[in-house]
Amino acid sequence: MRALTCQTYGPPETLEVQDLPTPIPGAGEVLLRVQAAGVNYPDALIVAGQYQVKPPLPFVPGAEAAGIIEAVGENVTHLQVGQPVAAYTGTGAFATHLAVPANQVIALPPGFPLETAAVLPLAYGTVMHALVQRGELKAGETLLVLGAAGGVGLAAVMIGKALGATVIAGVSSDEKGQVARQAGADHVINYASQDLRPALKEVTGGTGPDVIFDPVGGDLAEPAFRSIAWGGRYLVIGFAGGDIPRLPLNLPLLKGASIVGVFWGDFARRDPRANAANMARLAAWIAGGQVRPLVSARYSLEDAPRAMRDLLERRVTGKVIVTP
Structure with missing residues (x-):
């Protein structure tokens, strides 16, 4: 098989394509012929050695994939050769073939x-867990999505609308604002040219958003939290802005608000039934047209490092994929 390999922690440009032995699925595993693999911000962090999980070197990056089952290991009875599936693996997806535990296959x-399926597990799984279990977003509430034109941000806009919320998209350019509007955002705030707090006050009539979905962090966190509604839920998704913010703890006290961490990977491992229910609900929305995942660019295996660089430098809207 051909695979993109990480020999040493560093920038994406240090990755190289190599020929490796095609894996043989062990007991409880299936072998997937990868048709598409989603590219995510954590992929670049893992390659740089800056993520909470550090796989032993060398390794193949790529956390999620979709393709066709080519072989089935012992004790796997619910999956068959030739079946189309999606999988979340954490690593290994940037390759032509992938051996994966059957319980991590959808x-x-x-x-x-398959291109749509390849971008669902991590970004859309994260958003479902964030808004349903952690944020408990209800129909009629107001949701603020920061970084709303990115992969998880755009997913949050669409899923927020599917849950019946009024969605405010926070973006860094007018072009990205248009993407968010096309995805269903009710209001758009360009925080590169507008002051976030007064803009939120105007849009919400002074009450503030009930739920804030923040995959950006950095300088946006404090003004966003200062604008939150009474009893609001601030969802900590990640720190694409680079800096991990420090919020004064008097703010949640004064607002009766919660700062809520979202770690989808551990949730999926600890509560696979709830995760499966989330994904089934998501699939129904996709089938019904309420959620329309955007794949904005496709990269070859050799160009996967450029895909990660584009993601790091925030040149991406929606999701991008590698097609091995």
């Missing part, structure tokens, strides 16, 4: 687009 309905 069987796809007939005709479900």
Whole structure:
């Protein structure tokens, strides 16, 4: 098989494509012929050695993939050769083949687009867990999404609308604002040219957003939290802005608000039934057209480092994929 390999922790440009032995699925595993692999911000952090998980070197990056099962290991009875599936593995997806535990595989309905399936587990799984279990977003509430044109941000806009919320998209350019509007955002705030707090006060009539979905962090965190509604929930997703913010703890006290961490990977491991229910609900929304995942660019295996660089430098809207 061909695979993109990380020999030493560093920038994406240090990765190289190599020929490696095609894995043989062990007991409880399946072998997947990868058709598409989603590219995510944590992929670049893992390659740089800056993520909370550090796989032993060398390794193949790539956390999520979709493709066709080529072989089935012992004790796997619910999956078959030739079946289209999606999988979340943490690493290994940037390759032509991938051996993955069967319990990390999602069987796809007939005709479900593999490119769409490849971007669902991490970004859309994270958003479902964030808004349903952690944020408990209710119909009629107001949701602020920061970084709303990125992969998880755009997913949060669409899923927030599917849950019945009024969605405010926070973006860094007018072009990204247009992308968020096309995804269903009710209001757009360009925080590169507008002051976030007065803009939120105007849009919400002074009450503030009930739930804040923040994958950006950095300088946006404090003004966003200072604008939150009474009893609001501030969802900590990640820190694409680079800096981990420090919020004064008097703010949640004064607002009766909660700072809520979101770690989808551990949630999926600890509560696979709830995660499966989330994904089934998501699949129904996709089938019904309420959620329309955007794949904005496709990269070859050789160009996967450029995909990660584009993600790091925030040149990406929606999701991008590698097609091995």
